[in-house]
Amino acid sequence: MTLPNLNTFAPNARPEALASKRAPAFAKGSSVVVVGAGAFGGWSALYLLRKGFQVTLVDAWGAGNSRSSSGDETRVIRSTYGANQTYFDLNVRALELWKENQARFDKKLFFNTGVLWFCYDEKTPLVDDSIAFARRHTMDYEYLTTQELNRRYPQIHTHDLHHAYLDPYGGYLKARESMQAVQTAVAEEGGHYIQAHVQPMPEQHGTLETLHLSNGDTLTADAFVFACGAWMGTMFPELLQRQVNCTKQEVYYFGAPARHAAAFEHLPVWIDVDGQDFYYGIPGNTHRGFKIGVDIRGDVFDPTHGDHTLTPEALTKARTFLAHRFPQLRDAPLSESRVCPYENSSDGNFIFDLHPETDNVFLLGGGSGHGFKHGPALGEQVAQTLAGERQLSEMFALKKTD
Known part of the structure; x- marks a missing residue:
């Protein structure tokens, strides 16, 4: 189901x-x-x-x-929530507390890599509608043309993108x-x-x-x-x-080719705003590998007894996307996979x-x-x-x- x-x-x-x-x-x-x-x-x-x-x-x-x-290993931290100011403001406070607590714990938990949003159309409400909130918090995004995206991050295939936005304040957290x-x-x-x-x-x-x-x-x-x-x-x-219900969500870790490993390690977190799958990724992961996940809901899952094994069809689809958006990873080996049970509200x-x-x-x-x-x-x-x-x-x- x-x-x-x-x-x-x-x-x-x-x-x-x-x-x-x-x-x-x-x-x-x-x-x-x-x-x-x-x-x-x-x-x-x-x-x-x-x-x-x-x-x-x-x-x-x-x-x-x-x-x-x-x-x-890791989770994304971002403030962008379209026109929903409640979550934007909540994340701004959360980011302050993450920084405060990692200092108290004397343990680095937040990695400020930035978050890249890949936008297919001139207007992308999911990102555009958050811009006013970002400005209010003096956390402005940076608009990147595909030319600028190619210059900074040549690992990314951009031909089907209209532009990108870089949120320089986000990144990832150790989970x-x-x-x-x-x-x-x-x-x-x-x-x-x-x-x-x-x-x-x-x-x-x-x-x-x-x-x-x-x-x-x-x-x-x-x-x-x-x-x-x-x-x-x-x-x-x-x-x-x-x-509420629980679904099986899969994430995959791929091994970048040795000659490109450093470049991929330093990419920002990225989110592909295609309006369907919403693939996202955390390239660094403190050397765990190039992580890619998908937000589309998986099958209903039993978190106690369910096997944490990958679904071949989902992996094949993720590989296809990976080869398209990051061509240098076309033949990258799968180093490991994880299951993240989503507890979904209605x-x-x-x-x-x-x-x-x-x-x-x-x-x-x-x-x-x-x-x-x-x-x-x-x-x-x-x-x-x-x-x-x-x-x-x-x-x-x-x-x-x-």
């Missing part, structure tokens, strides 16, 4: 996006259990700690594990290593980490008091944040079965909302393939919300169901 392709490069803003609603507030020193040590859960746990809460972080396999959406650094920081800053599986949640009403773990233990807390990534739908099957927007039948259970998810980079900014917002300093945003609200 293949699901409709969502354009998560620019999720549509909901009509009520600027509205907000109140959430229950919890006093400093209250206990919070965060389920899931991925990009959303790990950062939330860390910022809840920094806000003065007592925090327990729980994960079945550990931060950056190979089953998780954040278990690969697996970042999440392990966050988990370490949670422990060092006073939190408690437990590796155990949380049992799926039955229907909830009122106040949740206890969680049951696979090791036989139970956890009690004043509030609970479920940030289960690809497992969100199975954790709350009745509530979320129509709102419209590509994130989910951060109070469980509708409870007063102390928060749901945080819907990363939809573009969530990783926003992790620290979302974590900060989660902490502010539980502390009563901000309200829940309707942009990230659960959809009403009949």
